[in-house]
Amino acid sequence: MDIFVCIKQVPDTETKVVPTKDGNFIETSSIKWIMNPYDEFAVEQALLVKAANPSATVTVLRVGSLQSSEALRTALAMGADEAVLVEAQDNLDSYMTAKALKIAIEKTGKKPALILSGKQAIDSDALQVPQLLAQMLDMPSVSVIVGFEMSGEQIVVKREIEGGALEVYELTTPCVLSCNKGLNSPRYASLPGIMKAKKKPLTQHKLADLGVTDADRKVVYSAFKLPPEKAAGKVFDASDESVQANVAKQVVGLLRTEAKVL
């Protein structure tokens, strides 16, 4: 059984994001990259399936810039068998990414039984790639899963919906699943795992070699801006009981005329 995990490398959550001068993207030169946290649940789930099916293989894929291949190396150190990197700029849209992943999966010559990914990447928050990929591969797909059980080709997954209720789906392989927090507890990359990772195969493709071009772009980023700085709040002194009614009136007035929320 061949399992694929699609991962993304994203800026560390503590990164101070700065738009580029032309406003077309963010400055990436000084960013510390990490594996998208939701993708860690996908890698862990793949490794759990592999542990129960010793003949299974786990291939991790990533589309993105070469700058550092931190996320793929982390996945290999956690226990994935091989990695595929599609070298591309970091500003692809979801469609281009999904198309690149589809072709990269096909290029391995393997028949995917299970394709896993995080439910969303914490940088672009698009929540589209797994669904697009499933559509392109003509596979069933369930997103935002928090439960997973597999026996043979049968898979039962749970998906959290509003109010904390769970939807339960039964599906058969092959399928695409996107994973949410709560599905499992991702393991640490162990130190022996890190030392072994450098000997594992890493295949590299260029985006153009996979036939993905700018003509595939559906979304053009036109401007990246920081949110406007929040102005300081107004403080009203109402400690004296006698002025409280007056202060309340003043506040309501300002909410009407200035903030325009009433």
Next chain:
Amino acid sequence: MINFALSDEQNEIKETAMKFARNEMMPKAQLHDQTGEFPKSIISKAWELGLINTCIPSEHGGVGFSHLDATIITECLAYGCMGMNTSIMSNDLALLPIVIAGTHEQKEKFLRPFTENYNIASFCLTEPSNGSDAGGIKTLIKEDGDHYVINGQKMWITNAGFANLFVLYGTMDPSKKHSGICAIIIEPDRAGIEIGKPEKKMGHRCSDTRAITFKNVRVPKSNLLGKPGEGWKIAMKTLDHSRPLIASSALGGSQCAYDHSVRYSKERIQFDTPIANHQAIQFMLAEMAMKIESGRLLIQKAAWLLDQGLPNTQCASMAKAYASDSCMQITTDAVQIFGGYGYSPEYPVEKLMRDAKLLQIYEGTSQIQRLIIAREILR
């Protein structure tokens, strides 16, 4: 010729070690400091990840880290908790004499089990009346047929209450001073070993520290490391290896205190502005950053020299003295920056200040390091 970049693997190792320090050690550090409970489950988890026993070579089941790798790991673990790190590092200190002077059989017999299960080892050098004057140790090792018989008392032994193995320094003839000293491996289940109660300490409270008494403890001759009288040489070589690690522990503590200080000084408002805008605070932060940066360079050089097979005694002592003295200063200033809150255990920096003090004392005081440096200069 000069390259300050860590390798991809070293960055990954740092990542895992730091993640472990932040997620597993830091949240429990305060609690273990208060209760003094030995953090066995945390250290055992660190063992599973390969974060401890970094000195065991790959041919005996270890991961096969360089000395530089080991300093990176130690810095991260000390960032998580200096006390827990002492108990972790104590294994390396005790196993290093076996790595350095053990025969192939001794290494297989005594090191390999540490790679197969989480085992604990203790290094027994200091005695109630011999600390800095380690050459004057009094514990006697006497020949008796195919055994040695050991009599004496050891003091401030880290992990003593949990140890699966002791590596002890004793003398076959006190009148011979340094050339009478021997290093020997002792299994804790041998008759005649009495382990004392846990000592109360200013810091590193969760690391287990006890006295041990050896009364006619019989150990087979095959447990002796090197030849009779080679113990001092083995101990000195061990310290060349371990001092960069102690220095890294101090560095980890310093980095932690510094990070807390930078964060807090941006949050704390006095005179209508974050205290980070006051020059008095800025000077302290800048001083901390200088000491951390220069200490790290000294440590990396001391480890690099070892990795190159070059003598590192002077550099290792410089790293140890500088990093631990810096740690004391940096943690003291961190408490100063936190002001009244810094003096309270509700905030993390007072523990760091208490923990820092030990680093200037164990494995050669800051004064002994200066003696070693001077001896190397004037040789």
